[in-house]
Amino acid sequence: MTTEYYIPEDSAPLPPKNCDVLTTACDYCIVACGYKVYRWPMSTPDGGPKAHENAYGIDFPSFALQDWVAPTQHNVVMHNGRPHKIVITPDKNTRHVNLLGDSSIRGGCIAQKVYNPDKPTWDRLKNPLVRINGILQPVTWDFALDIAAEVAKHVIKEHGANAYSVKTYGYQFMENMYAITKFSFRDVNTASWTWHDTPSKATSTPGYRDAGFDNFAPSYEDWGAADTLLISGTDPYETKTIIFTSWIKPGIDRGMKVISLNPRETGGVTYAKKMGNGLLLDLYPGTDSIVLGAITRIILENGWEDKDWIKKWVNNKFETDSGFGQGTRNTPWQWRTTWGKFQTGGFEGYKKWLMGQDEYKLENAVQISGVDAAKIRQAAEWMAKPKADGSRIKASLGLEKGNYWSAGTPSTNALASLGTLVGAGGRPGQMIGRFGGHQRGGQNGGKYPRNKSPMKVPGRRRRPLDTDRWLKSGHTRFAHVIGTTWMQAMAGTVGLQQSFEQLVTMNPHQIRSHDKQEIIDTLKKRADSGGMIVINQEIYLRDPIGSRFADIVFPAATWGEVDFMRANGERRLRLYSKFYDAPGDAQPDWWIIAQLAKRMGYEGYDWKNSNDVAEEMSRYSRKSRKSYHMIKIAAHREGTTLHEKLRSLGTDGIQGPVFYNYDTGELHGTVRLHDTTLTRADMDKKWGTDGPAGANMHSKKYTHFNSQTGKVNLQKHPWEIISTYWNWLKPKGDELWHTNGRINEIWQSGFDDTERRAYIAQRFPADAQFVEIHPDDAAARGIESGDLVMMYNERVPNFKDTILGVFSNDLHFDEALKNGHIELGKAAVTAVALVTPAVKKGVTFSNFLNTVQPTNVLQGAITDTITGNYNFKLGIAKIKRLGESKYKRTFNSMTFVPRNLTA
């Protein structure tokens, strides 16, 4: 761990002329900026300041936007067992993503991520560990794997596959995700499986999915190419910085308007406003659908909708119904519309519905959302009021978790409908999508066995198993946790942690023996007695999942330590090169899974290296948005491998889906999905003149939408789905809204940013969760910036039961509360106050993932009835002053300047 006692360096080594240069992309946010790693042996002198003396080929001092090495951009690593210096800087020559070699503070400092026993990364996990007599002790891989496999087999045999619960990251490289899903779905075949950010395998953005929009259809160039960009639930400057600085900011500079729906103002919003092109719709958490619906209503009242687009690309009543009531009824679209809640009879049906909903009338929307009427009117004009010459505004719309983690279903539906009505979704500069969070490292190696889930919503639909409730109910006997903290990342955290304690540490069957068989027998007894075994694949020992609960810990190798593939938020695929030796015995997650799988008797895990995994999985990517199978085809025709071919594409990589033209021998990427402007000739160039040749595959989504007809389903966005919960939750008395989100400097990843970077820890000390509070709310409570405050919630709702929904309201909040399925708990967390007018009055805001002071304890563990995910952004808190924090009157760390202050 680092501390804030940090003194900056005043020199940095320059890479010498002939050092090794490897390409990679940043490990962190979805944008995945292109980077170069410069590596040279310690025995070789550093480069000099003259152009001919260094690897950059430029004279130092360098000028603005040229290469430079900051003191935080170098490190020392072992490469082939020998110490080397490395410098990692953004690639100034990349033609995509981070133009001119731009970089965020997170990626800019990524050289500090690598293992170095002299640096704060010294505590990387290096050996498999088994907890004997309460202490995690280093053992061999064979010893740890044999125990895990024997106990796992026993649990599955005696308690069923669903007793084997897998909680995993969903993004940490395709090779790993393929191995994890192949093992979990094809072989273990468990329904108790989910990603790091949701209790069940949820659809994050149902509105997009059911309308027919791919989350990541747009290209980054689209975000800067509109006349008006509407952003709901994020400031991309804070969260995927380079999309903002490389793409959106140039758009703003040439006059693009940016409308932001957010309860607080941060740097990107400030900049747009400063340039006269920004509008902040400062809403209360959870009310995005209200504001979006009100904008839509004004547009329809004025007849500003894109009539030509609607006529050509929106499903009419017959087309809408063709996706309903037929076939297997197995698609989400069919299931979700069982109760008539979402589908419309085309444009006229939607319009009639919207006009009949009182909440979207301007005066009502103002009252619910807290946004000024004038701002909502302004937004409607910016989105759709025809220009003076009668031409249409080109609008694009993007959303992120502030939208879909506060009232996911109505909010995503409302955005999809608004976007469709203004003609967005399928043309350059007129797109609809997500900005994204983590990079896209998913790759399915099997099919989730939804029908094995005992959970069901009203109608005929089974719903993916809620792994949190399943665990709390005592059904999980073996928890396999991969690269996530589980507890702190979920909502209503206290209840979940208590269950871990009961099932793991308080169970009498604890390992007391050195003998492998005795250990196995003990753990089997624990499972059979109703307890739970925890195995944890990680790069650091995390608290409490690793340090307090794991029986077995497997050390994982990660970014820079193994060759991996991954895509970014515009589907751009790159090879992330290995450039140094993983610490100790750490191994990639695919290898760990393979060893475990083989010991459990499963076949198909004989991979020798990462490329073997990639070449096996490529064919399963063919229907996905990031299809890369054709890279392998090209590679094999050229006598090379998938990984080497992708490596040759450097930081530019290629945008999936990838096509191969067998005649020209060229690979072609896909700029955007749903591109209705693509012609037959465009596609012929990609895959040959007779349609998709060889292994190339056609998919509707290249030129149409992902719906039953290829046109867009225009959907309702009923506020009633969330309104009972929202109205119950709404602050009463001296409560305030409490919401959370990402902070540019630290949001990804906590274990690197705040815990192992001296400078970042100086700015955001790990023990200093902060809370932004409006000056009026602060004054009423006698709070000043720098004060230590107690935030507490005396009514945290916790949905605790695994129940079947039969009647339409069974899973609704008020009904479940009445029927005793929701427990009200208490939670408290301390924070340092930051008094700022940048946050809306009545709303407080904290960093979303501080594992020391996790404010998720304040958020209700209530899932969206359609997505199955928590409304992470909805919480309330009372706040009282405890005294002064040490940061109030010292100058060496933190700052209490509002994030939106600017010249």
Next chain:
Amino acid sequence: MSTDTGIDNTTSRKRKARSGTAHGKCMITRRQFLLYSGGTAMVASTVSLGLFPGSATATTARVVGYPRKLIARLSELKDNVPVDFNYPDDLDNSSAMIVKMGGVQAGGGIGSRRDVVAYNYLCTHQGGPLQGSYVAEGPHRILGQCPLHLSTYDLTRHGIVVSGQAYESLPQVLLELDGDNVYAVGMMGLIFGRHKNLLES
């Protein structure tokens, strides 16, 4: 201490002679004062050197060799009006500013109200120019947003990044007050574009 009266805007070559070990020892005290003094008014000579074991040698390196350069007269600084100068030399990327922040106390601040600070002008992210971006609002004193990628820096807290992209705090120019004369005597943090602050030429 110097008794110079003229403000020398060129590299103070003759001052380099002062930058030996003896001078360095003096600077350690100053450095400790800058970094770790709290809100209470202290004078440099009373600060304990033993506060953070091991840091003394590290800090020595960051002041030894720096020129001592007269950059302003305290009585001539107007509240919240930055004055430009170059430091530690007149070579590329040395542009810097000194400002009296209207009574707002700052880490490393000098003067009776500890409100006079100096910083290099180049954003530590990609070298964007921060000239003209000084803001004084309520108790807050910043430079930014940088025109290139919008970083902002808190001038009361050693130039720490408030919001944005910067890899480091804004390099702070270490100041020394002698009567009414303000001298630049060292730097904390690497200037953008340089691989070391003190260039050979």
